[in-house]
Amino acid sequence: MSAYRVTQHAALADRKPVVRTGVSLEALAEGTVLHLLARPNTALPEIIGDAALSGLLLRSVSVGQWFAVGRVALRYEDLDAIQQKLKPVADVVDQSHGRVGILVRGPHATHVLAKGTAIDLADATFPVGQSSTALIGHIAAHITRTEQDAFELLVLRGFAESLWDDLVRMSLEFS
Amino acid sequence: MASLVTCPHCGPRPKEEFTVKGAALPRPDPDASPEAWVDFVYLRDNPRGAYREYWHHTSGCRRWLVIKRDTATHEIYTTSDAAGHRGEVTP
Numbered sequence: 290m291s292a293y294r295v296t297q298h299a300a301l302a303d304r305k306p307v308v309r310t311g312v313s314l315e316a317l318a319e320g321t322v323l324h325l326l327a328r329p330n331t332a333l334p335e336i337i338g339d340a341a342l343s344g345l346l347l348r349s350v351s352v353g354q355w356f357a358v359g360r361v362a363l364r365y366e367d368l369d370a371i372q373q374k375l376k377p378v379a380d381v382v383d384q385s386h387g388r389v390g391i392l393v394r395g396p397h398a399t400h401v402l403a404k405g406t407a408i409d410l411a412d413a414t415f416p417v418g419q420s421s422t423a424l425i426g427h428i429a430a431h432i433t434r435t436e437q438d439a440f441e442l443l444v445l446r447g448f449a450e451s452l453w454d455d456l457v458r459m460s461l462e463f464s
Numbered sequence: 465m466a467s468l469v470t471c472p473h474c475g476p477r478p479k480e481e482f483t484v485k486g487a488a489l490p491r492p493d494p495d496a497s498p499e500a501w502v503d504f505v506y507l508r509d510n511p512r513g514a515y516r517e518y519w520h521h522t523s524g525c526r527r528w529l530v531i532k533r534d535t536a537t538h539e540i541y542t543t544s545d546a547a548g549h550r551g552e553v554t555p
């Protein structure tokens with residue numbers, strides 16, 4: 290047996306939540322992120338039923354692509370079941386350890402994010418439930434408006450600390 | 465180069481989100497002459513004016529696009545998903 294054990298280490302384990310006046314940052318527990326890749330003409334309702342069965346939420350990524358996200362890590366058997374079920378429609382790539390969630394919440398959340406991204410985050414153009422991938426500074430992140438004042442960022446694990454530190458600086462004016 | 469590129473899927477985005485992938489040229493037939501293929505693979509014009517290029521929305525939807533733009537005025541005429549141009553070959 291190897292002397293080296295596999296250890297679990299959350300990407301943002303040492304980043305404590307940041308609470309400022311009107312905006313807060315929180316690293317989300319590493320749950321489930323499945324990347325679903327289907328043909329470009331695949332419509333959302335066609336796969337939403339299947340993914341919803343496992344309590345996952347679907348977020349649009351690109352043409353024919355979605356993230357299915359959940360707060361808890363699924364067991365291998367459950368992942369396998371989803372993969373088998375979606376096989377006729379979409380390929381599933383488990384990104385649960387590949388992408389890290391950061392929640393930016395508060396009435397000033399749009400103000401903070403606007404410093405780094407070109408997306409128009411106004412209510413009318415980016416309503417609750419809307420998702421898009423865009424640069425935040427020099428880091429690409431998947432942005433979802435989960436509530437009126439809350440945005441969930443999904444970022445590649447290797448960029449998570451860097452994006453977090455950027456967000457800390459971007460929100461400094463509200464400290 | 466234009467600062468804002470309107471992706472057909474994502475809307476207007478800064479050019480930093482994109483990667484320019486070179487001239488979008490009609491592909492020769494598989495049995496075209498070696499000269500035609502050398503021309504297609506290696507030889508490029510460097511026009512001042514209208515240009516047609518592949519762009520990849522690297523930090524967005526990650527789709528390949530075909531962008532018609534003007535290298536002199538920086539105007540972008542049209543943007544479209546490259547999938548819609550599949551199978552374009554020289555007449």
Ligand SMILES: [Zn+2]
Pocket residue numbers: 471472473474475521524525526527
């Ligand atoms: Zn795009």
